[in-house]
Amino acid sequence: MSEPTIPILEMRNVSKNFDFSGQRIQALAGANLTVRKGEFICLIGASGCGKSTLLRIAAGFEQPTSGEALMWGKPINGPDPSRGMVFQDYGLFPWLSVRGNIGFGLAARGRPKAEIQDTVSRYVDMVGLGKFADAYPHQLSGGMKQRVAIARVLANDAEVVLMDEPFGALDAMTRDRLQDELLELWASTSLTVLFVTHSIEEAVFLSDRVVAMSPGPGRIDSELLLDLPRPRDVSSPTFNAIRSDLNQRLHSHHARKAA
Amino acid sequence: MSIVMQGAPPATRSRGRVSAARLRELGGRAGQVALALAFPAAILTAWHFATAGATYSLVPPPAEVARAFWDLAFGGINDDAFSQTLLTHVLASVGRVLGGFGLAVLVALPLGLLIGRVPFVRQMLDPTLQLLRPIPVTAWLPLAMILFGIGPRSAFFLVFLGAFYPILINTVFGVRAVETRLFEAASMLGCKGPAQFSRVVLPASLPAIFTGLRLGLGFAWVVIVIGEMTGVQTGLGAIIMEARQLSRTEIVIAGMIAIGALGFISDRLVMLLGRRLLSWSPNHV
Numbered sequence: 001m002s003e004p005t006i007p008i009l010e011m012r013n014v015s016k017n018f019d020f021s022g023q024r025i026q027a028l029a030g031a032n033l034t035v036r037k038g039e040f041i042c043l044i045g046a047s048g049c050g051k052s053t054l055l056r057i058a059a060g061f062e063q064p065t066s067g068e069a070l071m072w073g074k075p076i077n078g079p080d081p082s083r084g085m086v087f088q089d090y091g092l093f094p095w096l097s098v099r100g101n102i103g104f105g106l107a108a109r110g111r112p113k114a115e116i117q118d119t120v121s122r123y124v125d126m127v128g129l130g131k132f133a134d135a136y137p138h139q140l141s142g143g144m145k146q147r148v149a150i151a152r153v154l155a156n157d158a159e160v161v162l163m164d165e166p167f168g169a170l171d172a173m174t175r176d177r178l179q180d181e182l183l184e185l186w187a188s189t190s191l192t193v194l195f196v197t198h199s200i201e202e203a204v205f206l207s208d209r210v211v212a213m214s215p216g217p218g219r220i221d222s223e224l225l226l227d228l229p230r231p232r233d234v235s236s237p238t239f240n241a242i243r244s245d246l247n248q249r250l251h252s253h254h255a256r257k258a259a
Numbered sequence: 260m261s262i263v264m265q266g267a268p269p270a271t272r273s274r275g276r277v278s279a280a281r282l283r284e285l286g287g288r289a290g291q292v293a294l295a296l297a298f299p300a301a302i303l304t305a306w307h308f309a310t311a312g313a314t315y316s317l318v319p320p321p322a323e324v325a326r327a328f329w330d331l332a333f334g335g336i337n338d339d340a341f342s343q344t345l346l347t348h349v350l351a352s353v354g355r356v357l358g359g360f361g362l363a364v365l366v367a368l369p370l371g372l373l374i375g376r377v378p379f380v381r382q383m384l385d386p387t388l389q390l391l392r393p394i395p396v397t398a399w400l401p402l403a404m405i406l407f408g409i410g411p412r413s414a415f416f417l418v419f420l421g422a423f424y425p426i427l428i429n430t431v432f433g434v435r436a437v438e439t440r441l442f443e444a445a446s447m448l449g450c451k452g453p454a455q456f457s458r459v460v461l462p463a464s465l466p467a468i469f470t471g472l473r474l475g476l477g478f479a480w481v482v483i484v485i486g487e488m489t490g491v492q493t494g495l496g497a498i499i500m501e502a503r504q505l506s507r508t509e510i511v512i513a514g515m516i517a518i519g520a521l522g523f524i525s526d527r528l529v530m531l532l533g534r535r536l537l538s539w540s541p542n543h544v
Contacts, residue, residue, distance in 0.1 A: 061443055079447040091444035095462040095539045105448030108458055138541040156448050 006073045008160060008192050009035035009058055014067035016053050026217035027053045030067070033211060033220065035160075040186055040193045042203035043211050045250065050218020051196045052164055058194060059085045059162050071160070081105055084153025086163040090145040092137040092152075098124060099133050101148050105156030123151040126185070143174035150182070154189075163195045167202070179205060183230065200246050204239060205232050212249050222249060319509040327509035328516065341502070341510055349517060351493035352483055355411060356525070359418025360479045367423050367475075368468065371430025372460055388427070396421045396482050404489065414486025414494070421482035422475035429474065433467025434460055466540050469533040476529055480522040495521075 016028040028050035035041055043051040056062045057069050060079040069076045071083065079085075092101050103120040124133045127147040137145055146166055153161055167175040183206065186193055197203050203210045210224045224246060232239060303321050311320035319327075330336040334343030373380040374388075396417055403413040437460060445451075445459045487496025495514050502510035 059447060061447075079443070079451070081447070081449040083447065085443070085447045087440060087444070089440060091438075091440040093441060093444070093459070093462070095465070097539075104445070104458075105450070108445070108448060108450035108454060136539040138539070152448065 007034045007070075008037045008072060009033070009194070010068075010070040010073070011054065011057070012068040012070070014054070014057060014064040014069055016050070016057065016062060017065045028057075028064075029217040029219045031218075031220050035192060035194060037159075037192055038190055039209060040183075040195070040207045041209045041211060042195045042197055042207035043213060044197055044200065044203045044246070045213035045218075045221075046198065046215055048215035048218065049213040050215070051213050053218065054213075055085075055162050055164055055194060055196050058160075059083055061085075081109070081156045082158060083160045083162055084156060084158030086146070086149045086153060086161060086166045088165045088168050090137070090142075090149050092145055092148055094137050097134045097136055098129055098140070098148050101137070102152045102155050104152060109156075119155050123155040126154075127151045127181070141174070142170050143178060146170065146178060147181075150185070154185070154191075158191075160192045160194065163193065165196055165198065168197070175202075180231075182206070187230075200243055200250070201234060204228075204242050204246065205234060210246060212246065214250070224249075317508065319512070324509045324512045324516075327507075328513040331510065331513050341498070341507070344498070345517065348493055348495050348498050348514075349521065351411075351497075352487065352495045352518075353521065355415050355486070355494065356418055356476075356479045356483050359415050359483075360422045360476055363419050363422035363426055363475060363479075364472070366419075367426035367471075368430055371427045371468075371471075372434055372456060372464075374427075375431040375434025375464070376456070376460055392424055392428075396478070397485055400485065400489070403486075409490030411487075411491055411494070413489075414483060414491060414496070417482045417486040418479045421478040425474035425478055426468070426471040429467045429471025430464060433464025433471075436467065437463040466537055466542075469529070469537065473526060473529050473533075476525055477522065480518060480525070484518060 011031050011033040014028060014031045015026065018025045018027055031050070031054055033054070043054060045051050053062065057064055058076070060069075060076045060083065071080075076083075085091075093104060096104060099120050102123050103116045106116045106119060121133075124130055127150060129144060129147055129151075132140060132144060137148070140148070149166070150161070167178055170178065179202065182193075185191065193206075195203075195206060197206075204226065208226060210226060212221045212224065213219065214221050224242075226242065228238060228242070306318075307321050310316045310318050311322065326336055327341075328345075330342050332343070332345040336342070370384070374385055375381070399417060399420055400413070403416045407413045407416050441459055441463060442455060445455055450458050483494070484496035484499065487494035488500045491497045495518050499511050499514040502508070502514065
């Protein structure tokens with residue numbers, strides 16, 4: 001079996017139930033998803049559609065109740081540096097500087113000091129935080145914190161970057177800038193990105209493929225392949241056509257659910 | 260340390276007015292110091308007029324306490340059994356406080372990390388520790404004397420006990436307050452299992468641990484005096500007890516002042532250490 005035929009990530013009929021004080025809630029019902037190396041995929045849907053659950057299963061934070069979550073064809077048994085997670089609330093270590101946060105994974109895995117220093121400096125520069133290398137998280141803006149969070153998973157050799165509404169807490173201008181920067185990083189590396197968002201525009205702007213999900217119980221409804229050239233112009237007619245198509249799909253689920 | 264900075268000068272202000280503002284700021288600082296000194300000065304004055312010149316007073320006037328303190332420290336005034344012994348007693352007490360406190364840190368800190376993080380340890384130890392906690396340290400004194408004999412070892416044990424609970428409880432609290440997100444972040448970066456203790460649990464709970472250290476050290480100084488009051492030859496508690504029996508109240512007060520000063524200094528040292536280690540924390544001063 002040659003490598004390219006195996007997907008980097010695969011969800012096979014994945015379901016997830018949670019128990020809330022005796023009540024069983026089905027967060028995800030029979031989700032199937034195949035991610036190829038180098039793809040940029042957005043998971044989109046209303047809250048409660050299971051998109052974050054799916055992401056957390058891919059990360060290894062949650063185990064599926066039934067079905068299989070695979071990376072390179074092998075079951076995912078817990079978190080691993082090869083799948084880096086970027087949280088909406090950053091999850092930075094407040095007692096470590098920017099450098100310390102970016103080098104955390106390498107230090108924890110016992111890499112030699114010189115190598116850590118080299119790698120950290122490279123990623124500090126890559127995300128443009130040279131002047132803030134020794135600052136602590138509470139001294140940084142939201143955009144800077146998220147840059148650190150991205151740099152720390154990249155510095156740690158992540159093959160897949162899982163992003164859970166990473167720009168959701170940022171102001172519109174910072175958000176636009178970070179979207180551009182993320183696409184640049186993605187284009188210049190062999191990264192695979194699985195990106196959760198509830199913004200249609202963000203999904204159409206960023207991804208190769210949009211996976212639309214709907215709630216009650218959470219499931220995958222449809223996939224939309226986007227082969228628009230990049231950089232994408234959010235005001236172009238094609239962009240708008242796709243946006244309204246996607247909007248309709250997501251809203252038709254609401255209508256169906258209400259009926 | 261807050262300096263009153265009302266109306267901090269914007270850049271457009273003229274030089275003269277900027278320096279006027281700085282003058283006000285300096286004046287404000289001097290005013291704060293003066294205000295902090297006014298209260299003890301008033302007490303000293305009241306104390307002086309209530310006791311000095313009285314033909315018969317059980318409480319010695321402040322000047323006599325000052326003389327007793329000087330004699331206790333350097334000798335040359337009374338030349339009795341107390342003269343020039345302060346250093347010996349201070350060293351004895353400081354040694355016991357640091358020893359008992361140090362041992363409390365060594366036991367309570369790892370134990371607190373484990374109780375806070377490992378459910379098995381918590382379920383096994385927490386009920387017992389909570390049952391023992393309401394027992395005042397002073398109630399342990401008779402038992403301590405049976406277990407460790409009359410003497411410094413009992414004092415050492417009491418100091419340990421007094422410092423143990425504040426450190427333990429604050430450590431447990433700190434550990435349990437660590438956000439789950441940080442453990443998730445650590446594990447997806449490749450730091451899992453016991454390695455998280457040193458890389459996540461300990462640094463994240465350090466602010467709470469320092470609160471515990473300060474409280475514990477404070478208790479250590481409270482308890483040392485009780486521990487040294489029976490059957491111990493040296494130490495500030497011993498000297499206070501001995502002076503009381505000889506009705507040398509000025510030496511009792513001098514000993515109290517020495518304990519106050521040492522407690523204050525040790526608290527400041529822990530605070531300084533805390534400031535260095537916790538410079539990352541926005542809400543720790």
